[in-house]
Amino acid sequence: xxxxxxxxxxxxxxxxxxxxxxxxxxxxxxxxxxxxxxxxxxxxxxxxxxxxxxxxxxxxxxxxxxxxxxxxxxxxxxxxxxxxxxxxxxxxxxxxxxxxxxxxxxxxxxxxxxxxxxxxxxxxxxxxxxxxxxxxxxxxxxxxxxxxxxx
Amino acid sequence: xxxxxxxxxxxxxxxxxxxxxxxxxxxxxxxxxxxxxxxxxxxxxxxxxxxxxxxxxxxxxxxxxxxxxxxxxxxxxxxxxxxxxxxxxxxxxxxxxxxxxxxxxxxxxxxxxxxxxxxxxxxxxxxxxxxxxxxxxxxxxxxxxxxxxxxxxxxxxxxxxxxxxxxxxxxxxxxxxxxxxx
Numbered sequence: 001x002x003x004x005x006x007x008x009x010x011x012x013x014x015x016x017x018x019x020x021x022x023x024x025x026x027x028x029x030x031x032x033x034x035x036x037x038x039x040x041x042x043x044x045x046x047x048x049x050x051x052x053x054x055x056x057x058x059x060x061x062x063x064x065x066x067x068x069x070x071x072x073x074x075x076x077x078x079x080x081x082x083x084x085x086x087x088x089x090x091x092x093x094x095x096x097x098x099x100x101x102x103x104x105x106x107x108x109x110x111x112x113x114x115x116x117x118x119x120x121x122x123x124x125x126x127x128x129x130x131x132x133x134x135x136x137x138x139x140x141x142x143x144x145x146x147x148x149x150x151x
Numbered sequence: 152x153x154x155x156x157x158x159x160x161x162x163x164x165x166x167x168x169x170x171x172x173x174x175x176x177x178x179x180x181x182x183x184x185x186x187x188x189x190x191x192x193x194x195x196x197x198x199x200x201x202x203x204x205x206x207x208x209x210x211x212x213x214x215x216x217x218x219x220x221x222x223x224x225x226x227x228x229x230x231x232x233x234x235x236x237x238x239x240x241x242x243x244x245x246x247x248x249x250x251x252x253x254x255x256x257x258x259x260x261x262x263x264x265x266x267x268x269x270x271x272x273x274x275x276x277x278x279x280x281x282x283x284x285x286x287x288x289x290x291x292x293x294x295x296x297x298x299x300x301x302x303x304x305x306x307x308x309x310x311x312x313x314x315x316x317x318x319x320x321x322x323x324x325x326x327x328x329x330x331x332x333x
Contacts, residue, residue: 009316013290015297043332044323048291050265051272052182062181062198063173069199070206071166 003027003034008041154218162209169209173202179293180226186288187230189277197233201226219295220302227285227303234281275325283318286311 004024010016011024028035152171160168180201184194204225214221276284282304289295289303290311300311326332 006316009319010297010312013315015312040323040332041319044319044326045291047268047272047326047332048276048287048322051269051276052292061174062177062195062202063170065199066173066202066206067166067170069203070169 003031005034005037008034008038012038012041012045153216155214155216158209158212158214158218161206162212169206172205176222177202180222183223183226183288183293184230186273186276186292187227187281187285188233189273193233197226197229200229204229217299217302219293220299223289223293223295223303224305227289231281231285271329272322272326275322275329278325279318279321283314283321286314287318290315 004011004027007016007020007024011021016024028038152168154172154175157168157172157175161172177198181194181198184197184201185191188194188197201222205222208225212218212221276287279287285304286300289300290297295303297308297311297315301308304311306314323332
C-alpha cells in the first residue's frame, strides 16, 4: 500500500483535484498511520487559522497617506521633460539659475545700487555684478529668483 | 466591480477607483506584511509603499484576473527587501487587545490562553525561513490557492507545495516542543 503522506497537506488545504482527493480519502480509510498523520496535519492547520493578524477598522485606513503620495503628488507636480518636477523643485532651480546668471552676466550700476540701497548690503557694487552690465537682464533674473523663492 | 476594472480605471487617473482598490485590499496586505515582518509599524509603512507601487505600475498592469497574485508579489518583494536590509527578523509582539473580543462561550482565562497560543503560533511562523513563511502566509492567512501563491512568488505549484510542506513540518516540530500540539 502506497502512503499518501506527501499529499496530506494539499488534501487538508483543499488543493487536490477531485480524483486525487478521492484517492487520498480512500487511502485514509484503510491506513491508520496516514489517518493519524492527517489528524495531526489538520490540527496544526486549524491552529494556524487562529493566529491570523488582527483586523483593523476603516478609520485606520492608510488611504490619506497613500492618496497624498499618489494623487496628492500629481496635483502638486508638473510634467516636465519626461520627469516629475515639483513646484518647489522648479522654484529652487529657477533661483539657482538666476543666481548663476547674475554671477556670469554683466550687471548694471543703477540696478545694483538700487538693490544695495534696498538691502543695505554692498554686494551690488562688488565684483559679482559688473558696472558695465545690462540692467534689464540682471533685474529680470533677480526678479525671477525672488519669485522662485516666494513660491 | 472587479479588480481588473478598478486597475484599468486607476490607470486612467480615476482616484475613486484606486481608493476602492486600496480599501478592498489594504487589510489583507497589512496582515500579510505583519506576518512577514513581525512589526505592525514597518508593515504599515510597506502597505503604503505597496499601493504607491501599484499606482505607479497601473498603466502596465495586464493581470487578466490575477490582481491578487500581482499585488502580493509587490508586497512580498518589498517585505523581502526590507528583511534583507534588516538581516535578522525582529519579531515585535503586536498588541491585538483593542481588536480582540472574548467569544461569548469563552471566559477570560480561556481568552488569555487563546492569546498565548496565538502568540506562540505567530512566533513560530515568524521563525520560518522567509520563502517558507511567505508561501504559508499567502496560502493559509490570505487564502491564495497554490497557483496564485506560485504566481505571487514567481515559482511553480510544486515549488509552493514543497515550501508549505517544509514550513508545516518545521511548525509541527516547533509547536509540539512548546506543548501546543498533542
